[in-house]
Amino acid sequence: MSSVGALYLHVPFCARKCAYCDFFSAQTRPDDPKLDEFVGRQLALVRRFSETGLLSDCVTAYVGGGTPTLLGASRLARLVEGIREACPHLEELSCEANPDSLTDEVIDAAVGSGVTRLSVGVQSLEDVELERLGRLHTAAQAKERVGAAVASGLDVSVDLMCAIPSQTTRSWDRTLRDVVSLGVGHVSVYPLSIEEGTPLGRAYVDPAWNDEDVQAERMERAAAVLESEGYSRYEVASYAKPGRQCMHNQAYWTGVPYLGVGRGAASMLDGNLYDTVREVYGWLPMRPRDCARARFSTLDREVEFLSEREAWAEDLMLGMRLTRGVKVAEVPPATVSELLGRGLVKLEEDRMAPTHDGWLLGNELYGILWDLAG
Numbered sequence: 001m002s003s004v005g006a007l008y009l010h011v012p013f014c015a016r017k018c019a020y021c022d023f024f025s026a027q028t029r030p031d032d033p034k035l036d037e038f039v040g041r042q043l044a045l046v047r048r049f050s051e052t053g054l055l056s057d058c059v060t061a062y063v064g065g066g067t068p069t070l071l072g073a074s075r076l077a078r079l080v081e082g083i084r085e086a087c088p089h090l091e092e093l094s095c096e097a098n099p100d101s102l103t104d105e106v107i108d109a110a111v112g113s114g115v116t117r118l119s120v121g122v123q124s125l126e127d128v129e130l131e132r133l134g135r136l137h138t139a140a141q142a143k144e145r146v147g148a149a150v151a152s153g154l155d156v157s158v159d160l161m162c163a164i165p166s167q168t169t170r171s172w173d174r175t176l177r178d179v180v181s182l183g184v185g186h187v188s189v190y191p192l193s194i195e196e197g198t199p200l201g202r203a204y205v206d207p208a209w210n211d212e213d214v215q216a217e218r219m220e221r222a223a224a225v226l227e228s229e230g231y232s233r234y235e236v237a238s239y240a241k242p243g244r245q246c247m248h249n250q251a252y253w254t255g256v257p258y259l260g261v262g263r264g265a266a267s268m269l270d271g272n273l274y275d276t277v278r279e280v281y282g283w284l285p286m287r288p289r290d291c292a293r294a295r296f297s298t299l300d301r302e303v304e305f306l307s308e309r310e311a312w313a314e315d316l317m318l319g320m321r322l323t324r325g326v327k328v329a330e331v332p333p334a335t336v337s338e339l340l341g342r343g344l345v346k347l348e349e350d351r352m353a354p355t356h357d358g359w360l361l362g363n364e365l366y367g368i369l370w371d372l373a374g
């Protein structure tokens with residue numbers, strides 16, 4: 001294999017930090033000249049990777065953040081056009097967006113430059129909850145902007161967050177139903193994770209509104225509402241109308257090698273691809289002889305080398321995030337029996353798939369599979 005299947009480009013800028021966020025992103029304004037330099041630097045990097053042949057068969061790209069829409073229409077178009085040139089065989093190009101910077105001009109630029117899919121960070125459609133999360137948009141603004149994105153013909157996904165401050169079972173239901181009424185093809189749902197060092201982390205230690213039972217109840221409610229509206233859950237946190245699954249995220253869960261560009265991006269590569277990437281990322285160390293796969297982040301520059309066995313265990317673990325699970329023949333019979341005994345998996349024809357409990361107790365399920373790495 002000489003090309004990655006997926007490219008991720010990280011845009012580490014936001015208009016303001018959200019109260020729960022520990023992602024790598026700096027607060028800035030849309031007229032900051034640093035944004036022009038940033039686009040130029042990332043495009044130069046993408047071109048260098050393209051020259052090595054590393055992007056020749058890349059089928060999905062994802063411009064994430066941060067807030068890519070903060071770049072504004074012309075910078076975003078430049079970036080996306082550059083990615084399109086560098087990856088001639090792209091079938092999907094997603095871009096993350098926040099409602100407050102998703103202007104009509106940005107939507108037009110996204111459509112015109114070759115974005116196919118917008119993933120909008122909505123999180124909630126209740127003003128009081130948005131305020132507690134430190135989000136910049138209101139519920140009305142989010143609805144209006146998502147509606148405009150859907151009307152543009154782009155494939156639109158919405159991210160929602162549950163087990164957040166001020167949220168109740170009823171307000172969560174309203175948010176889910178309001179999102180459905182916007183006509184989006186894809187919804188991702190995550191329980192809020194309270195991280196140390198963030199304003200929310202400083203204000204709360206294990207609050208009742210975020211405990212595991214609340215998280216489980218909200219995730220179950222999301223499944224019930226979204227599935228009754230024609231969305232299928234294809235991954236633990238992802239729901240899609242027919243044909244609207246995210247190719248890029250599926251690449252992450254099915255062991256497709258991916259390259260991350262920009263500070264804050266992660267990569268996962270087999271040995272040969274790693275050697276090629278080393279030609280551009282000169283800071284990467286030599287790989288050890290038994291390396292089947294390397295994972296690294298451009299933020300902390302930490303590289304993890306995986307042996308064949310570890311890469312296999314990781315693929316099983318990632319595969320169990322998906323509704324269809326993994327081929328049962330790939331799992332040792334004793335492990336299949338143990339997981340069946342604990343009610344974490346079920347067998348469906350030749351596949352082993354997670355049960356509802358398997359998803360709720362994901363750490364237990366993934367831990368047993370990761371133990372196979374020895």
Ligand code: SF4
Nearest residue numbers: 014017018021065066
């Ligand atoms: S918009 Fe996203 S990346 Fe930016 S501060 Fe909020 S959660 Fe973090």
